Amino acid sequence: MNTQICDPARHFAVRLPATPRGARRARLLAVERIAAWGLPTEGAALVVAELAANAVTHGRVPGRGFRVVLALGRGVLRIEVVDTRGDRSPGIRDADGCAETGRGLVLVAAIADRWGVDPGPAPCKAVWAELAVAGLADLRDLGFRDPAGADVNP
Ligand SMILES: Nc1ncnc2c1ncn2[C@@H]1O[C@H](COP(=O)(O)OP(=O)(O)OP(=O)(O)O)[C@@H](O)[C@H]1O
Ligand SMILES: [Mg+2]
Structure with missing residues (x-):
């Protein structure tokens, strides 16, 4: 694991192996960092978990890792998950x-204020989501539960 903290107050980046364990680690590290910034973690944790899970399944290239970047500024928490499958792009599947x-990105789109995909640099792409900091707190109002089955914001 290669951790990089540019400005601990606002920016965090970590490279992890593209494995289920790496995806779990991404969620844990993100929660730790976001909590250290004094922000509620529930919504961001779900976003990181879904984007990291996608990076290690759909975005995985054997032998290559993925990167998680968090940046806080101007009332917005930006989450980026960078994988090395720049030739494949995520997309919300038709509802079934x-x-x-096929629910991960639906969840991301519901929690985030904006999300998208930035290409490059080759062979990478970044899947990103932005959350207004003030809007992070009340996921329970949206009826979400965390993956462990407990209500968020209990
Ligand atoms: N990082 C990625 N790289 C390439 N394709 C992706 C990536 N993330 C998602 N996709 C594509 O977008 C589709 C929708 O992603 P989504 O997370 O909504 O569903 P899923 O991963 O298939 O299932 P779930 O998240 O419910 O386990 C995926 O099936 C995949 O085809
Ligand atoms: Mg998914």
Whole structure:
């Protein structure tokens, strides 16, 4: 793991292996950092978890890791997850109530104020989401539960 802190008050970046364990680590490290910035972590944790899970499944290239970048500024928390499959792009799938997958980006789009994909530098792409800091607190109002099954903001 290669951790880089440019300005600890506002910026955090970490490179992790593209494995399920790496994805879990991404969520834990992000939560730690966001909490250290004094922000609620629930919504951002879900976003990081979904984007990291995607990076290690759909964005994985054997032998290459992925990177998580957090930046806080002007009332916005920006989350970027960079993988090395620049030739494949994420997209929200058509709704299918029975499908057991295809929900990750729907969740990201519901939590984030904006999200998108930036190409490059080759062979990379960055999938990013921005959350207004003031809007992070009340996920329970949206009816979300965290992956462990507990209500968020209990
Ligand atoms: N980082 C990525 N690189 C390439 N393709 C991606 C990436 N993230 C998502 N995708 C594509 O977008 C689709 C939708 O992603 P989404 O996270 O919504 O669903 P999923 O990963 O298939 O299922 P779930 O997240 O519910 O387990 C994926 O099936 C995949 O085809
Ligand atoms: Mg997914």
